[in-house]
Structures are given as C-alpha cells and as structure tokens.
Amino acid sequence: AEIANRYDVVCVESLDMKSMANRGFGNGKATLDNGYGMFLSMLEYKLSDRNKYLVKVDKWYPSSQICHCCGALHPEMKDLSIRKMTCDCGLTIGRDQNAAINILNEGLRLLAGAA
Ligand SMILES: [Zn+2]
Known part of the structure; x- marks a missing residue:
C-alpha cells in the first residue's frame, strides 16, 4: 500500500x-x-x-550494465559479484541503485510510447 x-x-x-x-x-x-x-x-x-x-x-533490458548518467554500456557488470559501477563519465554508483534508475527511466519511456 x-x-x-x-x-x-x-x-x-x-x-x-x-x-x-x-x-x-x-x-x-x-x-x-x-x-x-x-x-x-x-x-x-x-x-x-x-x-x-x-x-x-523486460528482464532482458540490461539495466545493470548501462550507466544511467551517460548511457555507456558496461559489459563487465554481467559479473554479479561487481557491486559498484565506475564509469568514464565520473559516475560511481551502486549496482542496484544504477539498475533501479535505469528500470525507472525505461519504464517511463515505455509508458510514454504506449500513451
Ligand atoms: Zn557514465
């Protein structure tokens, strides 16, 4: 609730x-x-x-592999033991936090497309 x-x-x-x-x-x-x-x-x-x-x-959306800040792809994040993403753009963020932001953004994008 x-x-x-x-x-x-x-x-x-x-x-x-x-x-x-x-x-x-x-x-x-x-x-x-x-x-x-x-x-x-x-x-x-x-x-x-x-x-x-x-x-x-979609679960295939690579939410934990995309830097939510600049959009760079981080294939190394496929390794679930890596808990932090460090990106060339200067962002350092927890794996789950970055994934959550990407899922939110992608969800809003899908919603905008459906409306
Ligand atoms: Zn970045």
Whole structure:
C-alpha cells in the first residue's frame, strides 16, 4: 500500500518464471519467484484501482550494465559479484541503485510510447 500511494508510476523488472524453472533452480528460488509474481499482481491491482500504472520492463533490458548518467554500456557488470559501477563519465554508483534508475527511466519511456 505504501508503494501504491507514494508513486503514480511503478516500474519493475519482469521475470520469466518458465525459463527460470527450466534452468532447474532449487525450491527456495522457485518459492521466491512465485512470491514476487504474486506481489506484482497485487501491486498492479492496487495501482489500477487508483488510475496509476505498473510498468514491467523486460528482464532482458540490461539495466545493470548501462550507466544511467551517460548511457555507456558496461559489459563487465554481467559479473554479479561487481557491486559498484565506475564509469568514464565520473559516475560511481551502486549496482542496484544504477539498475533501479535505469528500470525507472525505461519504464517511463515505455509508458510514454504506449500513451
Ligand atoms: Zn557514465
């Protein structure tokens, strides 16, 4: 409810649950993904109730590999153990924070295209 009230648009990274299952993750992972899917459905319902939007950004969008500041691609960020992105443009930012900003920007771009 907190998320639904504070923002007009919520952007999330969509997960392809089928391909994840095919990759044979253990039970713990499968439960986590089901929970996330349920969370998204509930959030979408709450938002649509308030004339707000839930935008799902394709999971293949390389949100953690693009510098949100200058747009440079950082293929080295495919390595999940790298927690910070350092870019030639001078930006140093946490991996998840940069990805979140990119998902938001991409979500807003998709929304603008759909409207
Ligand atoms: Zn940059």
